[in-house]
Amino acid sequence: MYILKNSIRNVTRNAGRNILIGMIVLVIAISSCIALSIKQSASQLQTTGLSKIEITGSISVDRQALMSQAQDSGTDMRALMQESESLTLAEMQNYATSVNVKDFYYTLSSSMSKGTGLEPVSTDAVTTAATTQTQPTAPTESEESNKAISPSGMGTQGDFTLTGYSGENAMTSFISGTNQVTSGQLFSFDTADMTCLISEELATFNGLSLGSTIQLTNPNATTEVTTLTVGGIYKTTTATADSGAMRFSTAADPANQIYTGYNTLNAISGQSLSVATLGTDTSGNQTTTALRTQESGIYTFSDMTAYENFKTDVTAMGLPSSYTVTSTDVTNYENSLLPLENLNTFATIFLVLVLLIGGSILVVLNILSMRERKYEIGVLTAIGMKKKHVVFQFIAEGFIVTLIAILLGTGIGAAVSVPTANALLSQQVASIQTQEESQQSNFGRGGSSSGGRPGEQATVNYVQSISSATDITVVMQLIGIGILLTLLSSCGAMVFILRYDPLNILSNRS
Amino acid sequence: MSVLKLENLSYTYQGAPIKVLDHLNYEFENGKIYCIMGKSGAGKTTLLSLLSGLTTPTDGKIFFKDQDISQINKYNYRSQMVGVIFQGYNLLPHLTAAENVQLSMDISEKIFPDKVRHGFAALAKVELGEEKATRRILKLSGGEQQRVAIARALSYDPEIILADEPTGNLDGETQEGIITIFKKLAHEENKCVIIVTHSPEVAKAADVLYELTPVS
Numbered sequence: 251m252y253i254l255k256n257s258i259r260n261v262t263r264n265a266g267r268n269i270l271i272g273m274i275v276l277v278i279a280i281s282s283c284i285a286l287s288i289k290q291s292a293s294q295l296q297t298t299g300l301s302k303i304e305i306t307g308s309i310s311v312d313r314q315a316l317m318s319q320a321q322d323s324g325t326d327m328r329a330l331m332q333e334s335e336s337l338t339l340a341e342m343q344n345y346a347t348s349v350n351v352k353d354f355y356y357t358l359s360s361s362m363s364k365g366t367g368l369e370p371v372s373t374d375a376v377t378t379a380a381t382t383q384t385q386p387t388a389p390t391e392s393e394e395s396n397k398a399i400s401p402s403g404m405g406t407q408g409d410f411t412l413t414g415y416s417g418e419n420a421m422t423s424f425i426s427g428t429n430q431v432t433s434g435q436l437f438s439f440d441t442a443d444m445t446c447l448i449s450e451e452l453a454t455f456n457g458l459s460l461g462s463t464i465q466l467t468n469p470n471a472t473t474e475v476t477t478l479t480v481g482g483i484y485k486t487t488t489a490t491a492d493s494g495a496m497r498f499s500t501a502a503d504p505a506n507q508i509y510t511g512y513n514t515l516n517a518i519s520g521q522s523l524s525v526a527t528l529g530t531d532t533s534g535n536q537t538t539t540a541l542r543t544q545e546s547g548i549y550t551f552s553d554m555t556a557y558e559n560f561k562t563d564v565t566a567m568g569l570p571s572s573y574t575v576t577s578t579d580v581t582n583y584e585n586s587l588l589p590l591e592n593l594n595t596f597a598t599i600f601l602v603l604v605l606l607i608g609g610s611i612l613v614v615l616n617i618l619s620m621r622e623r624k625y626e627i628g629v630l631t632a633i634g635m636k637k638k639h640v641v642f643q644f645i646a647e648g649f650i651v652t653l654i655a656i657l658l659g660t661g662i663g664a665a666v667s668v669p670t671a672n673a674l675l676s677q678q679v680a681s682i683q684t685q686e687e688s689q690q691s692n693f694g695r696g697g698s699s700s701g702g703r704p705g706e707q708a709t710v711n712y713v714q715s716i717s718s719a720t721d722i723t724v725v726m727q728l729i730g731i732g733i734l735l736t737l738l739s740s741c742g743a744m745v746f747i748l749r750y751d752p753l754n755i756l757s758n759r760s
Numbered sequence: 761m762s763v764l765k766l767e768n769l770s771y772t773y774q775g776a777p778i779k780v781l782d783h784l785n786y787e788f789e790n791g792k793i794y795c796i797m798g799k800s801g802a803g804k805t806t807l808l809s810l811l812s813g814l815t816t817p818t819d820g821k822i823f824f825k826d827q828d829i830s831q832i833n834k835y836n837y838r839s840q841m842v843g844v845i846f847q848g849y850n851l852l853p854h855l856t857a858a859e860n861v862q863l864s865m866d867i868s869e870k871i872f873p874d875k876v877r878h879g880f881a882a883l884a885k886v887e888l889g890e891e892k893a894t895r896r897i898l899k900l901s902g903g904e905q906q907r908v909a910i911a912r913a914l915s916y917d918p919e920i921i922l923a924d925e926p927t928g929n930l931d932g933e934t935q936e937g938i939i940t941i942f943k944k945l946a947h948e949e950n951k952c953v954i955i956v957t958h959s960p961e962v963a964k965a966a967d968v969l970y971e972l973t974p975v976s
Binding site: 252256259260263264626628629630631632633634635636637639752753756 | 809814815835836837838839840844846848850851852854855859863864866867868912
């Protein structure tokens, strides 16, 4: 007990020396507090941010895996691609039985051509606003061949993209507010009611209104005519610039997106399949004139853990390695954290440097202090104080000074960490945005748009600021740093104390 | 019965092989004042360092109550059994006189009913009042510092008092007072007082006188 009392007394009696050491620790504490706060914010945003949002994901062919497989086995990647067809609805529904899946919905997409009285909004004639689609939509790749269709191919590209939804949850662009029904109502999800939603632009372009009928044809067999009733008209709220892709395919233009129920499109597809003509092309491949469709499944997960567990589940349920589970939500969120992650890396390096430099200064200061206090050590041991008690007293002194400096540093650090972190963060965001804009500009896209192709990601909303940074974890980490620094800097002192012989010190002084 | 006994005690400085003590056979008993005299370089302070356990003999043994002190914990021996009054005082300058005394009492780990009062009483014995007792060491004169060093050595009630020129900086009157304290400690409190001195006045007070001669 007297050792601690002695330590406290020594700290106050040797104020000059202790203030000097305290100031070094204070600088280390403030710097560490800022660095740790940034790291803590980044880590919190990474974990809690994702836990707050509902995650959607899908299963798709992993091209990277296929490429590696092709390279490893020496087989043709094209052949592997053709073998790895999209999953069927039944397969997707099977994977949806995983306990980690909160909800599952699906869409059916097809490309259809114009019929009598209906013209697609042409991007050649009109530079139109386009929306950014956030859900898997119809195939946009066009085929050069008009009639000869491979069974595994996507068929001839039509003028419109027709998407059939299994339920309201599947209509993510309407949920997010990108699209909004302005008049009329939604089609039926339960029955094939042959009604649809069309864009305001398409309606205006063709003079259509609620209750009007539109005619669409199978691009592979123009005699197959489908008639749909306009049940509702929607508008898009996100305007994006014209895209090069839209000049080649009107089906890629968001204005030419027609939405309907899954059952309606399924009925159209079924009808087309029943009247399809089979044939063989010049290469000997089997062809069909049936309407080409593609099914996509979207899984929703209540949190990140469920999403990660689902990945394991599907592998256990037999999903081949050539398929992968992806989530645009997770990717987008991770992208939005990019500046913060950069800052986190910077903070880590800064922290290590501060600790290394600060720690070294402290070690040197402590050694100098020990040399200065050699006489005191000599006297204490000469009057019978055990060396381990002397060491303990000196370490306790170090702890007292460090603790006070850490507490002060944490207070100051907590106050300045948020503005400092935000200032650094905005610099990072600005730097990344400038880099992106420069890249876009180099490709002649201009502006801040990322393009208007459906399915393409919108500009990432980077995390621009953090609110509260210094929490109990940071305080505990700082105390840990304090303990570490005190022990490290006391190591030198310990060696000196253990080496000193009281008689030598005292007789040398005499 | 001797409280301290030297058996063929010799000491040679390391590094420079100079023998300063050669086969000493002294015995020290409780209730007596011993004075060790001798010319400079005769090894008086070295002998005191050996008796206080600050250094170890190169040859021979020292027994504390028939126990070889090389087998005893030196720190316990110094903090409890012997009270050393160093020639250079060896006080801690950042502490007050009273704190220096109390620190020795703390280190001894002996139990005192009222440590603060006991410390002040030890200082009062060497004629240092409360006002002086609460001054820091550097605010005291050389003589006062020497008295603090004496008070510190007495404070934790050791069985043996070892003093190296304890009256060197004291005026005649105070020196007399200190000699009286040593006499009281030896004759009334049955302590063993061993004093290394040049002072004939102190030597006169001794019950036993040892004369050290330089080793040729």
